[in-house]
Amino acid sequence: MVGMGTCGRAAGGMKVFDALDQLLQADKVKAELEQTGCIGMCSQEVLVDVQLPGRTRVLYGNIKPIKEKHLKILEQIVKEHLIGGEVVKEHVLGQIRPENGEKPFDDIPYYEELSFNSAQERIVLRNCGSMDPESIGEYCARDGYKALTKVLKEMTPEEVVDEMKLSGLRGRGGAGFPTGLKWGFAAMSRSDVKYMICNADEGDPGAFMDRSVLEGDPHSVLEGMAIGGYAMGAHTGYIYVRAEYPLAIKRLKIAIAQAGERGLLGKNILKTGFDFEIFIKQGAGAFVCGEETALIASIEGKRGMPRPKPPFPANHGLWGKPTNINNVETLANVAPIILKGGAWYAGFGTEKSKGTKVFALAGKISNPGLIEVPMGKPLREIIYDIGGGCPGGKAFKAVQTGGPSGGCIPASIIDTPVDYESLAQAGAIMGSGGMVVMDENTCMVEMARYFLNFTQEESCGKCVPCRVGTKRMLEILERIVEGKGKEGDVELLKDLGEDVKAASLCGLGQTAPNPVLSTIRYFQDEYDAHIHEKRCPAGVCKALFQYRVEDPFCKMCGLCVRKCPVGAIQGGPKKIAKIIDSKCVKCGVCIEVCPFEAITQVDTHEKSET
Ligand SMILES: Cc1cc2nc3c(=O)[nH]c(=O)nc-3n(C[C@H](O)[C@H](O)[C@H](O)COP(=O)(O)O)c2cc1C
Numbered sequence: 124m125v126g127m128g129t130c131g132r133a134a135g136g137m138k139v140f141d142a143l144d145q146l147l148q149a150d151k152v153k154a155e156l157e158q159t160g161c162i163g164m165c166s167q168e169v170l171v172d173v174q175l176p177g178r179t180r181v182l183y184g185n186i187k188p189i190k191e192k193h194l195k196i197l198e199q200i201v202k203e204h205l206i207g208g209e210v211v212k213e214h215v216l217g218q219i220r221p222e223n224g225e226k227p228f229d230d231i232p233y234y235e236e237l238s239f240n241s242a243q244e245r246i247v248l249r250n251c252g253s254m255d256p257e258s259i260g261e262y263c264a265r266d267g268y269k270a271l272t273k274v275l276k277e278m279t280p281e282e283v284v285d286e287m288k289l290s291g292l293r294g295r296g297g298a299g300f301p302t303g304l305k306w307g308f309a310a311m312s313r314s315d316v317k318y319m320i321c322n323a324d325e326g327d328p329g330a331f332m333d334r335s336v337l338e339g340d341p342h343s344v345l346e347g348m349a350i351g352g353y354a355m356g357a358h359t360g361y362i363y364v365r366a367e368y369p370l371a372i373k374r375l376k377i378a379i380a381q382a383g384e385r386g387l388l389g390k391n392i393l394k395t396g397f398d399f400e401i402f403i404k405q406g407a408g409a410f411v412c413g414e415e416t417a418l419i420a421s422i423e424g425k426r427g428m429p430r431p432k433p434p435f436p437a438n439h440g441l442w443g444k445p446t447n448i449n450n451v452e453t454l455a456n457v458a459p460i461i462l463k464g465g466a467w468y469a470g471f472g473t474e475k476s477k478g479t480k481v482f483a484l485a486g487k488i489s490n491p492g493l494i495e496v497p498m499g500k501p502l503r504e505i506i507y508d509i510g511g512g513c514p515g516g517k518a519f520k521a522v523q524t525g526g527p528s529g530g531c532i533p534a535s536i537i538d539t540p541v542d543y544e545s546l547a548q549a550g551a552i553m554g555s556g557g558m559v560v561m562d563e564n565t566c567m568v569e570m571a572r573y574f575l576n577f578t579q580e581e582s583c584g585k586c587v588p589c590r591v592g593t594k595r596m597l598e599i600l601e602r603i604v605e606g607k608g609k610e611g612d613v614e615l616l617k618d619l620g621e622d623v624k625a626a627s628l629c630g631l632g633q634t635a636p637n638p639v640l641s642t643i644r645y646f647q648d649e650y651d652a653h654i655h656e657k658r659c660p661a662g663v664c665k666a667l668f669q670y671r672v673e674d675p676f677c678k679m680c681g682l683c684v685r686k687c688p689v690g691a692i693q694g695g696p697k698k699i700a701k702i703i704d705s706k707c708v709k710c711g712v713c714i715e716v717c718p719f720e721a722i723t724q725v726d727t728h729e730k731s732e733t
Pocket residue numbers: 293294295296297298299300302322323324325326327410411412413414415416448449450451453454555629630631
């Protein structure tokens with residue numbers, strides 16, 4: 124089995140798959156070669172799993188197809204493991220705990236014993252990375268569509284809604300609204316036509332949870348939609364998915380066709396009289412189209428712009444009909460809740476934030492990837508135990524949770540439990556689960572500028588507070604990072620931020636100031652240093668530093684002169700290097716290549732004083 128989600132493919136999964144195919148044919152090995160989605164350990168891609176009859180499944184990691192040596196590893200795996208029955212220990216990550224009496228291998232850790240997995244609880248990601256997402260047979264073999272069968276044959280729609288209420292599941296798309304309650308509203312709306320929409324727009328920078336679920340386990344989302352449709356009396360579903368997710372779209376199309384062929388979607392499902400069809404609507408990748416009313420407008424063929432609520436979609440949604448919208452992850456939770464019970468699900472997490480949550484760990488983190496943990500897990504465990512801290516032993520500085528709508532949590536409160544309430548108290552949000560980790564070399568003002576630039580560009584422009592407010596805030600931030608900040612800028616940012624939050628039409632504007640306000644709350648000293656001392660403490664803002672050659676250390680080798688991409692260094696051989704500031708683009712190549720550490724970064728004002 125080869126990891127072939129987008130992360131696996133980006134690391135060369137398709138080449139590994141082809142190479143393995145050839146090796147198996149050459150050695151005439153009788154084996155089934157399959158693709159699978161992302162198991163979460165993105166940093167270890169390409170992953171290759173091997174299972175012999177009667178033995179446990181073994182995971183090999185970091186198989187890059189680019190170099191000869193990796194092809195040798197594949198040969199070794201085929202010869203020693205597949206043919207010889209012995210695990211190639213030096214490349215093994217772990218083995219999956221036996222479920223059906225398979226015999227484990229000695230001295231190989233179980234997958235869940237690896238530090239990346241030890242704190243995880245996989246409900247949403249139950250099948251991701253363990254089965255072929257293009258095979259409905261494999262999904263069914265893992266209890267797939269059992270929950271749909273159960274609701275259609277044994278439960279009333281009211282009982283389904285009650286079970287969802289009991290689970291305490293809250294919407295994973297960001298707002299955290301109780302799913303059972305929302306389904307109940309849609310069920311109560313009187314109409315002959317209702318719609319069930321799956322929101323797979325996922326626009327947050329750094330977030331890839333929904334994509335991975337769609338790529339790794341598309342049937343779980345279809346099953347959740349069909350169950351929801353039954354509960355609320357909808358017979359048509361739409362999946363709104365951004366066109367930038369071609370693999371997810373391909374696998375969804377395959378899954379919809381397979382489910383239709385097996386009578387699990389379409390007319391008279393499982394001969395119970397219930398009809399449910401699912402269509403895919405591709406979005407053009409606008410962040411605001413993830414907002415539910417903008418999303419509805421986009422499906423209707425209009426420009427994706429939000430409208431005021433009420434009326435809420437549960438009463439007046441797609442084409443004016445009652446509509447329920449749920450996020451991908453929310454829907455992937457539904458089947459296990461129905462099968463194992465709402466009370467079982469509510470056993471995970473905290474009092475007000477039940478269940479588990481999938482996070483996409485990205486940024487300055489040693490083990491980037493996808494994780495699923497029970498709600499309430501302290502951030503420290505996520506960053507250090509699972510994520511392995513920041514690479515290169517650098518200090519952890521902060522983490523941005525909830526994408527551009529979220530806020531940043533500094534190292535000083537790293538013991539914050541990750542649940543809806545605690546994150547909100549810290550000035551951040553859970554959002555949809557993006558976690559962008561920052562180390563000591565991150566400038567928090569530049570970080571706020573980056574996120575605000577994103578939301579400003581993605582603002583649809585319909586309401587003035589968002590359209591003009593985010594623009595003015597961005598101008599101030601741009602001034603500050605360029606060293607042109609003025610007395611009173613921080614106060615102005617706070618004022619404007621509060622106004623944009625209070626007066627914007629939709630969630631995009633209402634949350635856009637969060638990265639700015641949270642960085643001011645925890646890192647005002649950095650704003651002050653930029654504004655008053657014209658200094659960037661993290662040494663990131665290019666206008667605020669220059670490079671200088673320390674004469675006594677320069678050995679006149681001329682390496683920096685040769686490597687500078689813009690010819691901004693004069694000197695060597697036999698001449699001390701000199702940086703021409705007007706030409707320098709501050710790419711840092713000279714610092715990287717100098718073997719004598721003779722080039723340093725100094726504050727701009729410091730240099731002009733000397
Ligand atoms: C600007 C903006 C972007 C959003 N983007 C997404 C998104 O990409 N995916 C998503 O599921 N929800 C997104 N939401 C939240 C949705 O509007 C909606 O609350 C959610 O899909 C409801 O499903 P849930 O209750 O299952 O979370 C966004 C909201 C806003 C304001």
